[in-house]
Amino acid sequence: MTPHYSDERTTLYQGDALAALRNLPDASVDAVITDPPYSSGGQYRGDRSASTGSKYLRSEVHTQQDFTGDNRDQRSFGYWCALWLGECHRIARPGSLIAVATDWRQLPTVTDAIQAGGWVWRGIAAWAKPNARPQQGRPAAACEFYVWGTAGARPLEGETLPGFWHVSPLRGADRMHQTEKPVAVLRDLVRAAPVDGVVLDPFAGSGTTGLAALREGRRFIGIELSHHYAELAARRLAGIQPRQVDTQTDLFDVARIA
Template sequence: MSWQLFQQDALTWLANQSADQYDALVTDPPYSSGGLHAGTRTADSANSKYLNNPGKYPEFSGENRDQHSYMLWSALWLTEAYRALKPGSPFLVFTDWRQLAVMIDAVQAAGFTYRGCVPWDKTEACRPAKGRFRQQAEFILWGSKGAWHDKDGPTYPGIIRCGVMAGGPKLHTTGKPVPLMDALVQVCPAGTVLDPFTGSGTTGVAALRAGRRFVGCEREEAYYEIASERLSKAA
């Protein structure tokens, strides 16, 4: 089978994975950021923090950690992911400007070699704010478990410009566009891409389109069903 998806908490699931079995980690964990006021920042409700019309997408939890607990939690699941990856495997982990420093610390605390940060330019259509800079970018931290796996491949772009709705409508509150994920998975070696925060399944779709296998985990039942359907079609 070219893909597998499990409905379970990511940290619990990763702790039960065998060592040295996956070839790449590509994932978009909850950011636990956003919200204009303390009440919304600490609410365990993604839609109320990120959208003007709550109810548009199924909810997902895990959005109410402060930065200290978020860094601890991130180091825990990243350590388990590190163990489950083969030596030389690349990692690509999404974050935003609020959690950028925290996630840089967490990937290194887990044992990864941190090699850089690729900005995702979401274009000028994203969050205009008069008198201020646009919050126009999110970030993909990248690196590897030990030595980088490829010394002879192509040079990939250091900034990826892609609208949030490119490739079709979003199916998740914080879903990433398929063309963005298509570009990112090109650095993954042949084999199996791991995503413990599968969401609506876009990473898996991109991995399958690129000829890789995919194994993921998604806690929320609604998104597990959405991702399963998308992966079946992509396969």
């Protein structure tokens, strides 16, 4: 499969995740950090067929393009996750860490699927949004989650990574993808790979995991189905080098210039 973009530290493919993953060699990456489509965002089954903008952004004014693959029913979502998670397990080196983003609705399914894919489920890390929408008479749905595990045993060595983040989501023009995660969270997670190790993201979106990986001195392999977002990710990743920038704001500024 020909890369959509590549340089000495980055390889980005444009296409279906399962098809692209099957072309990657065994035991070739050091961490899998990814944010797949949730197929969530509604109270009823029919809500899954709504546009991603209406599901995840509600009344917020936005200009980001909708994305596909977010309307699977519960059984097909779990089966699909097990398939690509199994491919990621094959590609990961023994002891590698995986972290998969999800919301509260899909949390039980993802914890099952990660084990069906061959990983050892180790825990859940939470991203809490301080400005989450209130829900009158009930707790605010303030958290999204990273289900994490390992490819078999993992030595208890290296730095301790956070298991909780209290970081505001990006808003308006600062958001390049409808479900973009804060780069501060991802810069912590990519350090699960050793320095100069390879971080894989099969659902690269606008490339934020790649930006975090490069900034932290890791290499990056990304896959993105949408041509629009693959182009955006390629522009953001081009020219980003370790220690080039020091703040989240600067990182996005440099990414827009690239």
